[in-house]
Amino acid sequence: MIEAAQFVEAARERGFDWYAGVPCSYLTPFINYVLQDESLHYVSAANEGDAVALIAGVALGASGAFKARRGIAMMQNSGLGNAVSPLTSLTWTFRLPQLLIVTWRGQPGVADEPQHALMGPVTPAMLDTMEIAWELFPTEADAIGPALDRATAHMDSTGRPYALVMQKGSVAPYKLTRKGLSGVRQRALNERAEVQSFAGTGERVSRHDALQRVIAHTPKESTVVLASTGFCGRELYAIDDRENQLYLVGSMGCVTPMALGLALSRPDLNVVALDGDGAALMRMGVFATLGAYGPANLTHLLLDNGAHESTGGQATVSQGVEFARIASACGYALALDGDELAVIDRLFDAKDIDGVRFARLSINTGTPDDLPRPSITPEDVRRRLQTHIGR
Template identity: 45%
Template sequence: MNTRSFGNEMKRLGFDFYTGVPCSFLKNLINYAINECEYVGAANEGDAVAIASGAYLGGKKPVVLMQNSGLSNAVSPLVSLNYPFRIPVLGFVSWRGQPGYPDEPQHELMGQITTKILDSMQVKWMYLSTDMRTAKRQLLLAMRYIEKDNPFFFVVRKGTFEQEPLQKQLRPFNYPRISHASKAENEFPARQEALRIINGWKDGKTIQLATTGLTGRQLYEIEDASNNLYMVGSMGCVSSLGLGLALSKPDFDIVVIDGDGSLLMRMGNLATIGYYHPPNMIHILLDNNAHDSTGGQQTVSHNVSFVDMASACGYANSLYLRSLDDLDACLQKWKNKKGLTFAHLQISTRNEDPPRRPAVKPHEVKERLASFLNRGHLEAEGAES
């Protein structure tokens, strides 16, 4: 099938935001996406699904591209982010290890179970045809599922796409990086205290994304608002979700509130964020060296220099914060000047009364957030009519 013709049909239907991890079976479609659309190269397939989900919240129709060996990496966000929040994505997964066709040994088992994994996740799927007319009809069918908030995946056989040469890619700009460390001693404030400071800077152009566990629950108790999102699963994916949202909604301030256990799980996304460098995003790490939501088991964060890592990955500003005053000053500066920022605050493990889980359902959180993000667009349309 002619790759450019298929890609142009995708673009006509509104699919112009792509993210994923390369596969030789999909390389020509990936090349088209890089040449003609917005493409975000993810560190892994799970991050790609979360990036696409953030872009969807921002009004995009996202496409995720991956090899089937990485489908297992994408299981966590597909079942615990996309399913409960009812976030649809259009996926293309290669069929390496297709039974009856010779392939490398590492693809043998995955080739046998690729479609079974999709079935188990209740993800609708179809083998992508190599005939353009049939493929167009398949895309319309996929659209119907996506419009009902269901993900849809195409399984792609070898040789489906004709050659699409990769155009010369621009060399990325090397952003200046600044790291700051206060000489003051750590105050180790409680998480609730830090969240109250963060929430105090929220305004009508701010979106707050809180990682799964106690962070989201405590933010909910401080103030439940339509511009908050409380992760309930997909641990480690909150920064990827924030990246997709920041890139698709540059006029909003995206505040990502992360935890050490969460960030450790998917540290590769620091490099992706640093590379694509959204200036409207601040990534705040509340680090208590523990998996607090599951009983306080220690993480290995005490041995990790997160600020140095963020700086090395391309964040414009990477800061060690020692106190609530430092946090307040950091947010004030970022609100005024912007720039991709990473802020690390060491917190205590002491908690107030155990927080309750949000009473609002995840898909309701998504729907009201989408309404909040698009209210300006709707108001403009109303004024024109």
């Protein structure tokens, strides 16, 4: 058994200062220790996939003066199910490394609750299937450094995650003496932004026009634009493929937690998350996380056409969802709603906003017949963006 401080401080020496996850009783000592150290950062995620995507955003920002920064996603092994999509189509695809601490509930031969009876035995096979290198979490002080060195060497050479699988009783208890969460804005706890509506003529704008307006408000020198999977990223690429843009090609719903990780770890950048209604509905828990932790350099724009357009135009249920009110209720500092381009202008022109800003713009369906797919690979997009922001 080791002490929480022994692992966390050894990890800090190797650049690990960002943590995100969902609690498990095995992880309690780590979470308690990190929460009580103001020089470390812990984000309480709504689910394990959001935690992985958030730490992927931290990894994306690791360039230039921030190159040594690393992050850790923590979860119970039951949460691997929630994390499969970002682990297989985000971190793997873009080569965004992170350390995973996965607790081994239901380990064969160790008595546990019935809900862990299946996941326990298959946990190693799940990691192997996802091509995630792993080893058992160190339980002796002199084993911590070598384990972390193996992890960082793998992450640096492959650009992919490395997992430490934690068995029961690996870490001694560490008492939590402070209340609340570190990094949560008081405004998010005490105030609610009034929803501002912009009613136009009733004729929705096109995605093309909306994206052109976004480009006009996002100068390359100071802004990063992350576009959701599907036609949003493809059309942004077709209009103007700029080095400050990244196009998700999978991991649906992960653009917002990824943008949060980038914005928190890189306060020198303005970060814009271009979301879609289908993607937002898939991971609505992240609205609460963004409202609580979202900094003033983060902008969340949801382009809502009421359809899964890239898969054939099947309708979503967004027509009955008031996204701006949800954003306001979750603690966003600005919440806009409307069907005219002035919504985008207001979103980017708003001054003195203490926290993340949000707008839902209702848009038309419809995409150019010859809309191309990016010819640049995801790895090259990521590498190009990191070089750009590293300057």
